[in-house]
Amino acid sequence: MAAGSAALGVADLPTDAAGPQTAEIELIVNGRSRRLELDTRTSLLDALREHLQLTGTKKGCNQGACGACTVLLDGRRVNSCLTLALMHDGAHITTVEGLARGDALHPVQAAFIEHDGFQCGYCTPGQIMSAVACIAEGHTGSDDEIRAWMSGNICRCGAYPGIVAAVAQAARAG
Amino acid sequence: MHPFSFHAAATEQEAIAEAAAGGRYIAGGTTLVDLMREEVERPRRLIDINRLPLRDVHVQDDGLVIGALARMSDVARDPATAQVQPLIVDALVEGASPQIRNMASIGGNLLQRVRCSYFRTLDAPCNKRTPGSGCSAIGGANSGHALFGTSVHCVATHPSDLAVALVALDAVILTRGPGGARRFPVEALYRMPGETPHLEHTLEPGEMIVEIRVPHGSYARRARYLKVRDRASYEFAVVSVAVAMDIDGGIVRDVRLAAGGVGTMPWRLRGSEAVLTGRQSGRAAWRDAAERAIDGAQPLVGNHFKVELLRRTVVRALEMVGGAA
Numbered sequence: 001m002a003a004g005s006a007a008l009g010v011a012d013l014p015t016d017a018a019g020p021q022t023a024e025i026e027l028i029v030n031g032r033s034r035r036l037e038l039d040t041r042t043s044l045l046d047a048l049r050e051h052l053q054l055t056g057t058k059k060g061c062n063q064g065a066c067g068a069c070t071v072l073l074d075g076r077r078v079n080s081c082l083t084l085a086l087m088h089d090g091a092h093i094t095t096v097e098g099l100a101r102g103d104a105l106h107p108v109q110a111a112f113i114e115h116d117g118f119q120c121g122y123c124t125p126g127q128i129m130s131a132v133a134c135i136a137e138g139h140t141g142s143d144d145e146i147r148a149w150m151s152g153n154i155c156r157c158g159a160y161p162g163i164v165a166a167v168a169q170a171a172r173a174g
Numbered sequence: 175m176h177p178f179s180f181h182a183a184a185t186e187q188e189a190i191a192e193a194a195a196g197g198r199y200i201a202g203g204t205t206l207v208d209l210m211r212e213e214v215e216r217p218r219r220l221i222d223i224n225r226l227p228l229r230d231v232h233v234q235d236d237g238l239v240i241g242a243l244a245r246m247s248d249v250a251r252d253p254a255t256a257q258v259q260p261l262i263v264d265a266l267v268e269g270a271s272p273q274i275r276n277m278a279s280i281g282g283n284l285l286q287r288v289r290c291s292y293f294r295t296l297d298a299p300c301n302k303r304t305p306g307s308g309c310s311a312i313g314g315a316n317s318g319h320a321l322f323g324t325s326v327h328c329v330a331t332h333p334s335d336l337a338v339a340l341v342a343l344d345a346v347i348l349t350r351g352p353g354g355a356r357r358f359p360v361e362a363l364y365r366m367p368g369e370t371p372h373l374e375h376t377l378e379p380g381e382m383i384v385e386i387r388v389p390h391g392s393y394a395r396r397a398r399y400l401k402v403r404d405r406a407s408y409e410f411a412v413v414s415v416a417v418a419m420d421i422d423g424g425i426v427r428d429v430r431l432a433a434g435g436v437g438t439m440p441w442r443l444r445g446s447e448a449v450l451t452g453r454q455s456g457r458a459a460w461r462d463a464a465e466r467a468i469d470g471a472q473p474l475v476g477n478h479f480k481v482e483l484l485r486r487t488v489v490r491a492l493e494m495v496g497g498a499a
Contacts, residue, residue, distance in 0.1 A: 020177045040180040040220075043207070063208050064274060076247075076276040082204045083277060086180050087222055130273065137272070151407040152271025 025089040029054065030098030038085050044078075045069045047085035048095060056096040056125045060154075067153030070126040070133075071095050077133035079152075096125035099132070107173055108132050111166035119157035127153045131167045140171035175210050182222040186350065186382070189223050194352040194380035197221040201243055201279035204270075205286045212294055214303055228281075228384055233258055237389040242281030242382070246270065246336070249280060259388055261397035261418050265339035268401045271408045281383035284337050284347075284363060285375060288330035289410055290319070301327045302371040309371075317476035318412070321484070323438035324472060328371030332364065332439050333410050339399055341440040342416040342432035345388040351381030360386070364439035392420040393428045400491040401434070402483060411435035413483045415443075415491040419450075426450045426459065426496070433467065436484055443467045446488065455496045457489075464488035 024037045029052060036051055045062075048054045048071070057080060060068030064082040071080045072094035099106035108131050111117070118124040130153045134140060139149035146167050147160070155163065181197065183189035193199055198217035200206055201224060209215040228243040233254045240249055249255055250266040270278060278286075292298040292310035299308035311319055311329050319329040340360040347363055349356045363375050377383070397418035403409040414434035420427040429450045431443040446463040453459040464485040471481050 021179050023180060040178055041175045041210075062211070064204060067271065067273060070273055073276075077273050078277050079204075079271075079273045082207050082274070084180070084200075084203060084207060084220075087182075087200070087203065087224060089182070134272070139272075148407045149272055152273045 023086055025086055027052075027085070027088060028090070028092045030094060036085070040084070040086055042085045043081050044071070044073070044083050044085045044088060044093070045080035048080060048093070054095050054097050057129075058122055058125055060123065060126070065154070066123070066126075067130060068123050068126040070129040070153065072129060072133060075136075077130050094129070096128055099128070106132070108135070108166070108170045111170040111173075112163070115162045115166040115169065116159065117162040117166040118155070118159050123153060123155045123157075127155065127163055131163075131170065134167060135171045135174055140167060143168065146171075176213065176216045176218075178210075178217055179219045180222065181219065182225060184225060186223075186226050186228075186384075189221050189226065190351055190380050190382060192219070192221045193382070199223050199382060201282045202245065202277040203282075204274050204278045205282065209287060209294070213296060214294055223382070231255060237387050238262070240280055240386040240388070242384050242386065243279045246275035246278050246280065246283060247272070250275065257395075258390065259343065259394055259397075261339045261343060261394070261399055261416055262336070262388065264397070264399035265335040265416065268399055268407075268414075269335040280336070280386060283334055284340075284360065284383065284386075285377075286334055287374070289333045290330035291315070293330060302330065302367070302374075305370070305372045312474065315476060316474040317479075318410075318435075319474055319477055320438045321436045321468075321471040321473055321477065321480055322441050323366040324474075325367045325369070325371070325438075327369060328367035328438065329474060330367075330371075331435055331437060334440065335399065335401065335411060335414060335434055337364075337440040338414060338432045338434035339416045340386065340388065341442050342418060342430040343388050343391065343394065344430070345386055347383055348385040348387065349377065349381045350384050351378055353378055353381070356381070361440070361442060366438050391418070391428065391430070393418040393430055396420065396495055398491055398495045400487060400494060402487050413480055413487045415484075415487045417488075417491045417495050419492070419495050421455050421496055424455055426453050426455050431463070431467070431488070433484060433488070436471075436480055443488070445469060450492075456499050457493075460489045460492040460496070463492060 058068035060066035062081045064079045069080040197219040200220045228241040230241045292300045298310040320331045345360045401414040411434045416432045419429040433441045445466040449463045449466045467488045
């Protein structure tokens with residue numbers, strides 16, 4: 001692979017590019033209103049992790065391939081790394097921190113523990129958020145259907161059998 | 175990521191005026207945000223169009239109407255769409271992941287940029303990213319690249335599954351922009367790379383896709399999108415085939431065929447349609463159609479296998495829709 005400044009296209013960069021710009025938004029995160037002043041470049045993921053210290057949501061690939069950053073945005077599962085926080089002024093966000101009720105785990109969290117749906121645990125918050133949505137969407141009719149509709153979440157440890165079992169059980173208990 | 179200013183447009187007029195002045199539309203953002211982070215895309219002003227009322231999906235007398243800001247998942251789970259155009263639902267569900275389908279808009283899906291790894295690698299020459307710098311794929315890793323519509327300047331495939339289905343179904347795009355409203359076939363949205371691979375579509379500056387219309391056809395309800403890929407789900411196509419076929423009394427009355435993963439744009443297989451129309455349905459016809467599908471293929475060093483794979487995928491898709499007898 002050849003390298004070089006011509007390929008970089010650096011000469012094409014606007015030299016008078018404006019500096020960093022900020023804007024203020026409100027996010028309702030796990031039921032709580034949070035006002036944030038953010039650089040326009042801030043992803044929803046970075047807003048949660050770096051500005052609200054909600055580090056349960058993980059940064060894996062940061063390009064929408066792994067699903068570790070999955071949260072619920074107005075009730076729908078999304079990759080928080082692939083969207084800008086500013087695009088969601090006033091939106092309701094649910095992160096993994098928002099699932100348990102006090103000390104009582106969400107049924108999907110409990111099912112992941114019961115079925116060993118993880119090894120290192122890094123992908124687990126994204127798996128769990130995706131599973132909550134997968135169950136709500138009704139895509140848990142068979143193990144194959146669960147695999148297909150959970151395929152946006154990668155587990156590098158390969159804990160898939162436990163994940164599928166956990167989702168199936170939580171769906172049945174649902 | 176380079177700095178940019180951001181504006182959420184309240185009206186379509188406002189959005190178009192902003193874009194005509196140099197702003198870049200953002201809808202779902204699943205392609206654009208990713209490429210901005212890689213610094214392949216460097217817009218200086220983003221115009222968020224998500225508040226515009228362009229999300230409606232409904233069926234009318236002359237066809238299916240899809241708002242450009244409807245999300246892939248909204249269309250995929252719409253019962254009316256499933257009834258009149260199952261091919262579209264098939265293609266949508268086979269694309270991306272559930273999370274991305276919840277974010278990505280229909281208009282943005284059609285305008286998504288190529289997945290060629292050299293396009294995304296800033297230190298590799300790429301004519302699409304930096305015109306005149308050369309194409310790294312032609313002498314490099316090109317197993318994922320195109321057989322049709324290529325030039326000596328670019329061989330990247332168009333990645334959209336939905337676009338393959340829409341091109342097969344003769345879908346039409348409605349746009350609005352500084353120059354007024356336009357209406358043209360989805361197929362005419364795309365440009366082959368030729369001498370100008372950095373120009374991928376035929377939209378004017380500030381022109382916005384507002385709606386997709388898919389005409390009803392006797393072939394529409396008997397349809398299938400067959401996607402062959404390196405894993406069972408959440409992967410781009412190696413080869414895909416969209417087929418919609420009207421068979422009556424064992425005779426193919428009308429058929430639409432298009433392929434993905436093999437062209438620099440969604441690739442309509444009109445020669446195969448001509449071979450099939452009026453023929454007795456069955457394996458002999460399917461094989462002839464597949465033979466015609468690979469006519470004119472220009473394989474690269476790494477993607478010769480796609481010629482045979484396309485042939486087999488056409489046969490298999492036709493069997494699934496029209497029977498294997």
